[in-house]
Amino acid sequence: MTAVKRVALALSAALGLFVGGWATVSPRGFYDAFPGVLGHWIDLDGPFNEHLIRDVGGLYLALAAASVVVLVRRSAWAPLGAAWTVFGVLHLAYHATHLGGFPTVDAVGAIVSLAVSLALGIVLLVPTRRPAEAVAR
Structure with missing residues (x-):
């Protein structure tokens, strides 16, 4: 696994733990204040929905847990990349088409942060040549 993929995995795990942990531990606080300083x-x-926020928290924590496992075991990064990428595409597509009421700086921040999350998933999908393949070529 390349250093770039390890960084993508570590950042994906951190993202999942941050968003998932906050949404799970404090659904109302997450609803009222996410992403915090931004x-x-x-x-x-829309209105607060504790069930939805807790489900989102669980989703992010599940992706974070899978990211940590792949980071430690150094295997199965492609299926994990597929999961992060599918989630990232759908999440970005929704928010890109629902920015009404967002101040410009918040709209840009949301789209950029979601695009970064999607890019991390895509990085995990890019095949890595094995050392033996690199030497043979």
Whole structure:
């Protein structure tokens, strides 16, 4: 596994733990204040729904757990990349088409942060040549 993939995995795990942990431990706080210093984005998109926020927290924690396992075992990064990428595409697509009511700086911040998350998943999908293959070529 390349250093780039290890960094992508570590950042994906950190992202999942941050978002998932916050949403799971404090659903109302997550709704009211996410992402924190960058503004507040969740409450601009509709009324509070604890069930939805806890489900999102569980999803992010599951992806974080899988990222940690792959980081430690150094295997199965492609299926994990596929999971992060599918989630990233759908998550970005939703938010890109639902920015009404967002101040410009928050809209840009949301789209950039979601694009970075998607890019991390894509990095994990890129095949890595094995050392023996690299030498043979």
